[in-house]
Amino acid sequence: MLTLRVQQMTIDGHPYTCPECASEAFTFDGTGFIAALPVRGNCWQSHSWEEPLITLGALKEINAVRTGREKAEDIDTFEITIGGAHIVGILRPEVTVDDIRQVVKRVYWQRIVKPGLRRRKNAVKRAIARPVKRGARNAVAAAQAAALEAAWTAQAGGYEPDPDHTPEPINPCPACKGKGEHRIESRLHDTTRVRCAVCHGTGEID
Numbered sequence: 001m002l003t004l005r006v007q008q009m010t011i012d013g014h015p016y017t018c019p020e021c022a023s024e025a026f027t028f029d030g031t032g033f034i035a036a037l038p039v040r041g042n043c044w045q046s047h048s049w050e051e052p053l054i055t056l057g058a059l060k061e062i063n064a065v066r067t068g069r070e071k072a073e074d075i076d077t078f079e080i081t082i083g084g085a086h087i088v089g090i091l092r093p094e095v096t097v098d099d100i101r102q103v104v105k106r107v108y109w110q111r112i113v114k115p116g117l118r119r120r121k122n123a124v125k126r127a128i129a130r131p132v133k134r135g136a137r138n139a140v141a142a143a144q145a146a147a148l149e150a151a152w153t154a155q156a157g158g159y160e161p162d163p164d165h166t167p168e169p170i171n172p173c174p175a176c177k178g179k180g181e182h183r184i185e186s187r188l189h190d191t192t193r194v195r196c197a198v199c200h201g202t203g204e205i206d
């Protein structure tokens with residue numbers, strides 16, 4: 001049994017759909033081993049029809065020329081001429097390893113790492129805002145910031161770079177315009193980069 005899950009298909013430019021409900025998505029199911037026998041179309045609403053143009057042999061040809069998918073952004077398409085008819089279609093995506101990897105990355109970063117960083121940043125801000133004996137305040141804040149910095153670095157070490165790093169312009173840091181660093185022209189070196197003290201190099205403020 002060979003099943004192709006069609007997402008969308010045209011024959012000579014005309015949309016090919018379920019003859020009963022015009023559903024664009026359906027399966028072609030080929031059974032047996034006689035290449036000349038037509039396959040059956042089955043739509044998601046349980047309509048079933050025989051498609052004389054697509055034989056089991058043709059279904060195997062489509063399966064052979066389909067592009068398949070390797071990466072999450074790939075689309076599985078096919079283009080073939082059968083009995084003089086030009087057939088173009090898109091097959092419903094099968095889940096690839098890369099799909100899973102993308103989902104895991106997204107979930108990992110958006111649900112675990114980013115909220116974690118944000119929580120810790122907010123905790124430090126609250127700690128700094130808390131009244132501390134005059135004079136000790138700056139030292140305490142500096143110590144907390146340093147400890148936090150170390151914690152972040154340790155936490156972030158070994159992780160893959162954030163796959164969707166570029167966006168998230170939540171609140172770009174006004175001091176460094178979201179760059180996370182300041183460039184200082186100096187005579188010794190061409191340019192010295194100094195981590196922005198306002199956002200601790202993250203380029204954003206909550």
Ligand SMILES: [Zn+2]
Nearest residue numbers: 018021043047
């Ligand atoms: Zn139907």
Ligand SMILES: [Zn+2]
Nearest residue numbers: 173176196199
């Ligand atoms: Zn900054």
